[in-house]
Amino acid sequence: MSPEPYLGDTTRTPIRHHILSVLVENKPGVLARIAGLFARRGFNIYSLAVAPAESHARFSRVTIVVDAESAPLEQIVGQLDKLVNVVAITDLAPRDALERELLIASVPVDDDNRLTVLDTITHGGASIVDVGATSVTVMLAGTPDACDELERSLEKFSDVELHRTGRVALPRLG
Amino acid sequence: MQLTGAQALIKSLEQEGVDTIFGLPGGAILPVYDPLLDSTIRHILVRHEQGAGHMAEGYALATGRPGVAMVTSGPGATNIVTPIGNAHMDSTPLVVITGQVATAAIGTDAFQECDITGITMGITKHNFLVQSAQEIPRAVAAAFHLATTGRPGPVLIDVPKDVTQSMMDWWYPATVEEYDLPGYRPDLELDNGAVERAVALINESERPLLYVGGGTLKSNATHELLAFAERTGMPVVTTLMARGSFPDSHEQHLGMPGMHGMYTAVTAIQKSDLLISLGARFDDRVTGKISAFAPEAKIIHVDIDKAEFNKVRQADVAIQSNVASALVALDAARATPRNLDVWWKTINAWRDQYPLVYDEPESEGPLRPQHVIEAIAATAAPGTIVASGVGQHQMWASQHWKFDEPRTWINSGGAGTMGFGVPAAIGAKVGRPDRTVWCIDGDGCFQMTAQELVTARSEGIPIKVAILNNAYLGMVRQWQEMFYEERYSEVYLSADLPDYVKWAEAMGCVGLRARTVKEMHEVIEQANAINDVPVVIDFRTDASEKVFPMVASGASNDDIMVHPSQRGASR
Ligand SMILES: Cc1ncc(C[n+]2csc(CCOP(=O)(O)OP(=O)(O)O)c2C)c(N)n1
Ligand SMILES: [Mg+2]
Numbered sequence: 001m002s003p004e005p006y007l008g009d010t011t012r013t014p015i016r017h018h019i020l021s022v023l024v025e026n027k028p029g030v031l032a033r034i035a036g037l038f039a040r041r042g043f044n045i046y047s048l049a050v051a052p053a054e055s056h057a058r059f060s061r062v063t064i065v066v067d068a069e070s071a072p073l074e075q076i077v078g079q080l081d082k083l084v085n086v087v088a089i090t091d092l093a094p095r096d097a098l099e100r101e102l103l104i105a106s107v108p109v110d111d112d113n114r115l116t117v118l119d120t121i122t123h124g125g126a127s128i129v130d131v132g133a134t135s136v137t138v139m140l141a142g143t144p145d146a147c148d149e150l151e152r153s154l155e156k157f158s159d160v161e162l163h164r165t166g167r168v169a170l171p172r173l174g
Numbered sequence: 175m176q177l178t179g180a181q182a183l184i185k186s187l188e189q190e191g192v193d194t195i196f197g198l199p200g201g202a203i204l205p206v207y208d209p210l211l212d213s214t215i216r217h218i219l220v221r222h223e224q225g226a227g228h229m230a231e232g233y234a235l236a237t238g239r240p241g242v243a244m245v246t247s248g249p250g251a252t253n254i255v256t257p258i259g260n261a262h263m264d265s266t267p268l269v270v271i272t273g274q275v276a277t278a279a280i281g282t283d284a285f286q287e288c289d290i291t292g293i294t295m296g297i298t299k300h301n302f303l304v305q306s307a308q309e310i311p312r313a314v315a316a317a318f319h320l321a322t323t324g325r326p327g328p329v330l331i332d333v334p335k336d337v338t339q340s341m342m343d344w345w346y347p348a349t350v351e352e353y354d355l356p357g358y359r360p361d362l363e364l365d366n367g368a369v370e371r372a373v374a375l376i377n378e379s380e381r382p383l384l385y386v387g388g389g390t391l392k393s394n395a396t397h398e399l400l401a402f403a404e405r406t407g408m409p410v411v412t413t414l415m416a417r418g419s420f421p422d423s424h425e426q427h428l429g430m431p432g433m434h435g436m437y438t439a440v441t442a443i444q445k446s447d448l449l450i451s452l453g454a455r456f457d458d459r460v461t462g463k464i465s466a467f468a469p470e471a472k473i474i475h476v477d478i479d480k481a482e483f484n485k486v487r488q489a490d491v492a493i494q495s496n497v498a499s500a501l502v503a504l505d506a507a508r509a510t511p512r513n514l515d516v517w518w519k520t521i522n523a524w525r526d527q528y529p530l531v532y533d534e535p536e537s538e539g540p541l542r543p544q545h546v547i548e549a550i551a552a553t554a555a556p557g558t559i560v561a562s563g564v565g566q567h568q569m570w571a572s573q574h575w576k577f578d579e580p581r582t583w584i585n586s587g588g589a590g591t592m593g594f595g596v597p598a599a600i601g602a603k604v605g606r607p608d609r610t611v612w613c614i615d616g617d618g619c620f621q622m623t624a625q626e627l628v629t630a631r632s633e634g635i636p637i638k639v640a641i642l643n644n645a646y647l648g649m650v651r652q653w654q655e656m657f658y659e660e661r662y663s664e665v666y667l668s669a670d671l672p673d674y675v676k677w678a679e680a681m682g683c684v685g686l687r688a689r690t691v692k693e694m695h696e697v698i699e700q701a702n703a704i705n706d707v708p709v710v711i712d713f714r715t716d717a718s719e720k721v722f723p724m725v726a727s728g729a730s731n732d733d734i735m736v737h738p739s740q741r742g743a744s745r
Contacts (some may be wrong), residue, residue, distance in 0.1 A: 006709075011196075024357070028303070029303075032359055036296055037296075072482075072484070075484075077485070078479075078480050078481030079481050081481070082479070083357070084299070084320060085357055086357045088357075122405070
């Protein structure tokens with residue numbers, strides 16, 4: 001029998017995490033440079049989201065949640081800034097940041113659990129985006145805490161397939 | 175004008191003022207070797223690509239201009255990885271061009287394919303995989319810009335074979351904007367507030383010390399350093415990477431700090447109340463046990479790379495700047511420490527008590543390696559450039575040669591790459607043909623890259639190589655003797671195998687040997703008289719000789735071990 005796969009502690013954000021919003025050139029290999037730098041220096045990436053920035057095809061925005069306990073933030077930012085393809089780095093302390101994340105999950109349903117499933121979804125603030133014969137797919141776009149909450153409440157069902165995007169963030173206004 | 179990518183590559187190098195390429199051809203880079211025939215650029219055909227890389231480093235260190243190397247894909251590219259890593263550690267400006275398999279074949283495990291941009295990602299300042307011939311000029315211009323500005327370093331350009339074979343419309347970027355480097359801003363404005371805070375720290379210091387690192391040479395700050403040091407009267411130490419940035423003959427110079435530094439340099443750091451770090455990076459070989467390093471000192475940290483600040487030691491004031499501009503600003507603000515008479519009295523007492531010493535040479539041999547170095551130095555032409563390998567001989571060369579000029583000491587500091595010496599000396603001689611170039615090498619190091627003497631002979635590059643032949647991987651032997659109860663494990667090499675004289679002769683060089691002090695003086699005189707071909711001298715030195723002073727790995731600088739003859743004296 002194969003052992004349970006270790007999925008890590010996916011539901012708890014490191015206490016002293018920081019959010020780095022990094023504007024990079026949209027070129028091949030840039031993500032590898034960033035990931036390589038983190039790996040080489042033993043900095044731990046907690047979550048990572050990448051997408052084209054604004055309307056420019058020229059730049060992408062990488063949102064990296066780092067465990068600020070694994071390495072001094074000043075070192076991380078300093079080393080990152082030295083990557084030639086990195087254009088700008090905004091360091092957001094959690095209290096100054098508006099963070100959002102997307103969670104989608106497909107949950108098997110049958111006559112026995114249908115009500116509990118629907119209740120859990122509604123309670124967690126998620127919405128149903130797809131319905132199949134034996135399962136429903138739900139999504140939640142919300143704070144990382146809300147996603148954590150929903151993820152925990154879905155743990156009571158078996159064979160749930162769940163994906164999270166990693167968070168994106170902007171500074172809070174005012 | 176329509177050119178092939180290969181022609182555009184050579185023409186771009188010409189635009190950058192390149193006069194020499196060190197390299198070796200092969201399939202993927204073949205197209206580029208054809209237009210090279212029509213170029214004014216000198217190509218030096220090496221015997222191993224590692225040699226090309228270290229030659230380019232030696233060239234760069236001796237001239238201050240970027241070194242250029244060109245090799246083929248796959249094994250050609252991997253053979254030059256060590257020099258790239260070495261240049262990265264020592265912030266040496268290099269542009270390395272590698273051939274790559276055709277774009278359509280990338281990722282197919284094609285013949286001689288390797289992901290060299292992936293391999294060198296962590297050991298280059300930046301690298302490029304060029305996607306089209308039209309992009310070649312931009313990649314070359316950007317590579318030279320990156321290699322030489324800000325904190326210098328190696329930049330690699332990987333060029334697929336179809337890219338060099340296809341046609342392009344010639345152009346060349348005229349401005350930095352056209353380099354397309356939106357994330358690279360090496361120009362800094364000096365933070366006047368930081369300068370003011372630094373001045374305040376200097377003004378109240380009683381035991382200040384200028385801790386001078388390689389960045390001082392990179393920013394050509396030797397005049398500014400001399401002026402600032404002389405006006406303020408502060409003592410100076412120069413790290414292994416900064417030897418020559420401040421004259422050894424100057425009375426304010428305490429020598430090299432670190433694991434094999436001068437007692438006075440190491441101890442002055444420990445007792446200082448203010449360390450002014452100029453382009454140095456608090457390397458573990460300088461700090462020893464970090465928690466015990468300069469415990470009473472405030473730190474002013476000047477570096478062009480802000481990632482160096484607070485990496486090892488928290489700075490009280492960090493000034494992000496090249497060393498020259500920072501020194502000019504500090505000088506203009508008339509930063510002046512308190513009266514330093516007491517500090518100098520203390521320092522001079524250490525100097526008197528613990529000068530650099532070694533045991534009396536025995537006239538019948540074996541030779542004392544330190545004596546050999548001093549004998550070579552004593553008869554060397556002024557401005558002689560010294561390259562070295564890595565090991566005991568390197569430390570002795572740094573300790574016993576007196577450097578009075580910048581860019582006369584060529585060595586592998588951060589990486590400690592054995593085999594660096596011979597090719598680096600060749601590169602230095604190519605860059606400064608007017609200078610005498612000696613390589614002080616170890617027998618172990620020599621065996622790693624000696625084949626480049628064939629290159630030197632065939633290209634007419636008359637360097638002089640002094641092998642301090644102690645028949646051992648001496649530095650490792652020293653550690654085994656001192657820290658592993660003399661249990662010698664895999665460090666013996668033999669003094670006679672290979673026969674260095676015959677080997678030198680086989681490579682078209684003059685081979686000489688010295689066992690006694692008399693022979694030592696004779697062969698040095700002979701070598702000095704030969705200026706047309708390389709000379710190799712096999713100096714038979716004492717295998718039991720150890721490098722002192724020494725701060726054991728991980729120990730505090732306070733626990734520096736002086737030469738045995740100086741022990742027991744009161745400290
Ligand atoms: C490429 C490489 N391999 C191994 C080492 C580890 N190492 C450091 S010094 C040294 C011995 C060098 O021997 P030699 O060139 O004879 O110099 P010596 O110390 O005897 O003067 C070794 C093996 C190294 N620095 N570089
Ligand atoms: Mg040796």
